[in-house]
Amino acid sequence: MTKQATPTLAASLVGMSVLRVDDIPLLTGAGAYVGDVNRPGQVWARIVRSEIAHGRLLRVDVEAARRSAGVVGVFSGSDTPDVRIPLRLEWAATEATRAALQPPLARDRVRYVGEPVAVIVATSQYAAEDAAELVVVEIEELPPLVETRAAAENAHTVLHQTVGGNIVNRLVFGYGDAEAATRSAAVVIRERMDIHRHTGVPLETRGLVAEYEPESGRLTVWGPTKVKHFNRSALSGLLDIDEGRIRYVETDVGGGFGVRGEFYPEDFVIPWLAIRLERPVKWIEDRHEHFVATNHSREQSHDIELAVAEDGRFLALRDRNWIDLGAYVRTHGLTLPVSTALHMSGPYAWQALEIDSSAVMTNKTPSGTYRGPGIVEATFVRERLIDRAAAELGLDPAELRRRNMVPVEALPQRIELGHGVVRFLDSGDFPDAWDTFLEQAGYDDLCAERDAARVRGEHVGVGLAAYVEHGAVGPYEQARIVPEPGGHFAVSVGVSGVGQGVRTVLAQVAAQELGVPLEDVTVSHHDTDTIPGGFGAFASRGTVFGGSAIMLAARDLHKRAAAAAASQLGVPADEVTIEGARASAKGRSVPLLELGCAGEGRFEKATTEASFGASLALVALDPGTGKIDVRRFIVAYDVGRAVNPELVIGQLVGAAAQGIAGALMEELPFDETGQPLCTSFVDYLMPTAADLPYIDALILEYPALGNPLGARGAGEGGIDGTGGSIANAVADALGAAGVEVRALPLRPEDVKRLIRLAAGE
Amino acid sequence: MTRRIAIKVNGSWYEGDVEPRLLLSDFIRDVAGLTGTHVGCEHGVCGACTVQLDGAPVRSCLLLSVQADGREVTTVEGLQNAGGALHVLQQAFRETHALQCGFCSPGFLMSLEPLLRADGPAELTDAAIREALSGNLCRCTGYQNIVAAVQLALARRRGAA
The missing domain is CATH 3.10.20.30 (Beta-grasp domain)
Incomplete structure (x- = not known):
């Protein structure tokens, strides 16, 4: 099942698992990551960070550091312009959220451990770190707010004074009369559910190199990749430099997962230093910094209520939630409450939905998007409750889900949830996809396997989760295709690579559409100088938007080439045929290169593409150690059309692996003073090969109708159901005590406690 | 100093x-x-x-x-041989899609290379390979294609693939 994938068009490049175009440099050490970028005369920056979670910043004494060997400059908040790191998505933004944006270096207060307070610039990394030790930071401590709900209720200690409280955004989403629907229910399940803080943790930390050329006034920035055109525009605004004078260059990237490449405080500080010092400045985050400085994610608390009719029909879902955004609203912070609300309904039909969401400030590292943002969380809380309802009604959990899935006749369906958030389901067939998944996964056999194991006295459980991801977010992407000598085509497009293989996939689309071999196409997305605009890599959009724009550009090129060839050859345009790099008519032909035309394509789409997904976990609990052994994990995901099935499987498996570890191992805890307890790989439990099961991934292909490629997103779908299905499997293994599974993570100590509870101790 | x-x-x-x-x-x-x-x-x-x-x-x-x-x-x-051809492990990594971002790959290759030497094991179980990999972190792949790459390289060295 793992490698199953049927190309939708036989003998075509789209649908073939071709080998990646980028692999050989990466395997031979010739890749060029940001740490490998070195500029003549460059100096190194080191950020001095707050060691206190909350306090008044009284004094930053940099005199000793300034005298340290090799130091070129030392700067603190008062030396830098009084600017704030902007929001990227204005979705749901208010005055309060703008008041909680972060200054590049702390000005009068520090609000989390790890907040940048000063920056050292020196001739070597070692010298910069030596000098950083000599900076004296004087802070008058304030009470730290660590727990999310407590911070929301605290009126005395407020992180951002002008906001007046610690809730920066309270939004109600939904439709229908949830209260009335709940009154008519046969079964109502209410529960408090919590999800813990953890995050993407790419293996390469963040880094930046910035160089300013005073003569030309040009500024070049290497390193950030996710949304480079947005970053360029943000930096242009903050530095008051014309956008055309700023160039962002993408490098190879050691993993993105949503946390890398956004506009962070350092993304202002390093270019600002390069201009101020007129020297190239390099900064590479160390791993300890990464754990306190790079976005955290996932921390949420819910009071959720599920109302179900006697026959199992879902009536209403009501949820009050608190989303922990940490100390500041970061560029993508507001995506978390919005995405959680959007994904709460899953693949199901509801009479009514009501989500009351509070975005809360606490004295912890700010939050941002991590692969499947809000989706993993919403799926966990909803799917746990569905299993509880199934138990109350005496229904099989797979059957209860199937009964409630939006039927194919109801598609397309568009429901406004408020605040500009739309649940749009365009096409697909959820019940059919669900049945396919259950059959391919061998659900009935796995349940029999569980029952047999139980007879042997083992704690074994099966857990399911179903979900819909609203991915492939617009608004648009543009591409340009230019014929080059030798029959080659240069394709440029505004997406970003974060290690997934998007260049290969886009080359496949381009080569197929142009009717040329893969080797004749070079895709570039790396440089804002050659690609005028673009939106980057997030929300599983690269293939859908980049691929569609490339298809349109290829068609445009063929149209223009036909017209140009027609006039050159003296024939009507409809008599011109284009094969590969030549246009021909009446036995004469001309190379496209000589026609002097280029193809332009712009793919716009206001709505998202919804993908159905499902996962199943079979777990065994060890009562002695509390270890959860994930014996089977199966994920199925609708990608519309798999351009490169092997790469899709790679995305699904990799995402599922992250999610399994997120549910069982990874955690970013803080003590009551706001000190982070995990700041190294010794404390933060990253999964090794020995910790993870073999993961089966199944590609579903229900073509999307909203883009010429027919594709849906693929990058995140593997992670969305991990927490939900694993929690359901653990609950199933616990029997009656399974109702106690209310929170993630599920660590060995949690499992031991639950097993004792199940045994009536 | x-x-x-x-x-x-x-x-x-x-x-x-x-x-x-x-x-x-x-x-x-x-x-x-x-x-x-x-x-x-x-x-x-x-x-x-x-x-x-x-x-x-x-x-x-x-x-x-x-x-x-x-x-x-x-x-x-x-790691490449004198003629510049990929090492059997590098080739196997490429063919089994054992890398995504590639940041961890050089470390994996250098950890695993001794398994492919003349005195290395003829065969290994998946579990033994996972144990051998467990000193290196990969955040992208979930490891299973790296296991497959080692199996492919071992099979090639035996002349079986």
Whole structure:
């Protein structure tokens, strides 16, 4: 099942698992990551960070550091312009959220451990770190707010004074009369559910190199990749430099997962230093910094209520939630409450939905998007409750889900949830996809396997989760295709690579559409100088938007080439045929290169593409150690059309692996003073090969109708159901005590406690 | 205070006046200019910086460059054969999609290479390969294609694939 994938068009490049175009440099050490970028005369920056979670910043004494060997400059908040790191998505933004944006270096207060307070610039990394030790930071401590709900209720200690409280955004989403629907229910399940803080943790930390050329006034920035055109525009605004004078260059990237490449405080500080010092400045985050400085994610608390009719029909879902955004609203912070609300309904039909969401400030590292943002969380809380309802009604959990899935006749369906958030389901067939998944996964056999194991006295459980991801977010992407000598085509497009293989996939689309071999196409997305605009890599959009724009550009090129060839050859345009790099008519032909035309394509789409997904976990609990052994994990995901099935499987498996570890191992805890307890790989439990099961991934292909490629997103779908299905499997293994599974993570100590509870101790 | 040292990296000697605290990983990257060795944590857990010292895999972030004075280091740049063809492991990684971002790959390759030597095991179970991999972190793949790559490379060496 793992490698199953049927190309939708036989003998075509789209649908073939071709080998990646980028692999050989990466395997031979010739890749060029940001740490490998070195500029003549460059100096190194080191950020001095707050060691206190909350306090008044009284004094930053940099005199000793300034005298340290090799130091070129030392700067603190008062030396830098009084600017704030902007929001990227204005979705749901208010005055309060703008008041909680972060200054590049702390000005009068520090609000989390790890907040940048000063920056050292020196001739070597070692010298910069030596000098950083000599900076004296004087802070008058304030009470730290660590727990999310407590911070929301605290009126005395407020992180951002002008906001007046610690809730920066309270939004109600939904439709229908949830209260009335709940009154008519046969079964109502209410529960408090919590999800813990953890995050993407790419293996390469963040880094930046910035160089300013005073003569030309040009500024070049290497390193950030996710949304480079947005970053360029943000930096242009903050530095008051014309956008055309700023160039962002993408490098190879050691993993993105949503946390890398956004506009962070350092993304202002390093270019600002390069201009101020007129020297190239390099900064590479160390791993300890990464754990306190790079976005955290996932921390949420819910009071959720599920109302179900006697026959199992879902009536209403009501949820009050608190989303922990940490100390500041970061560029993508507001995506978390919005995405959680959007994904709460899953693949199901509801009479009514009501989500009351509070975005809360606490004295912890700010939050941002991590692969499947809000989706993993919403799926966990909803799917746990569905299993509880199934138990109350005496229904099989797979059957209860199937009964409630939006039927194919109801598609397309568009429901406004408020605040500009739309649940749009365009096409697909959820019940059919669900049945396919259950059959391919061998659900009935796995349940029999569980029952047999139980007879042997083992704690074994099966857990399911179903979900819909609203991915492939617009608004648009543009591409340009230019014929080059030798029959080659240069394709440029505004997406970003974060290690997934998007260049290969886009080359496949381009080569197929142009009717040329893969080797004749070079895709570039790396440089804002050659690609005028673009939106980057997030929300599983690269293939859908980049691929569609490339298809349109290829068609445009063929149209223009036909017209140009027609006039050159003296024939009507409809008599011109284009094969590969030549246009021909009446036995004469001309190379496209000589026609002097280029193809332009712009793919716009206001709505998202919804993908159905499902996962199943079979777990065994060890009562002695509390270890959860994930014996089977199966994920199925609708990608519309798999351009490169092997790469899709790679995305699904990799995402599922992250999610399994997120549910069982990874955690970013803080003590009551706001000190982070995990700041190294010794404390933060990253999964090794020995910790993870073999993961089966199944590609579903229900073509999307909203883009010429027919594709849906693929990058995140593997992670969305991990927490939900694993929690359901653990609950199933616990029997009656399974109702106690209310929170993630599920660590060995949690499992031991639950097993004792199940045994009536 | 600096000390003059010489380290043979991939067959060539590199000399430098280095501070005694200079990490071997920094010597390889900054003095020898070989940037295929990646630094992921600088505390010896992730394994991205794995190189071979006198033929044995080591974490170059946990060694000082002075400890390698006069010794022989092999990095990922030294893994291809003399003609430039990919090592059997590199080829297997490519064919099984055992890498995504590629940041961890050089460390995996240098940790695993001894398994493919003439005195290495003829066959290994998946579980044994997972154990052998467990000193290196990969965040992209979930590891199973890396296991498949090792199996493919072992099979090729046996002449079975």
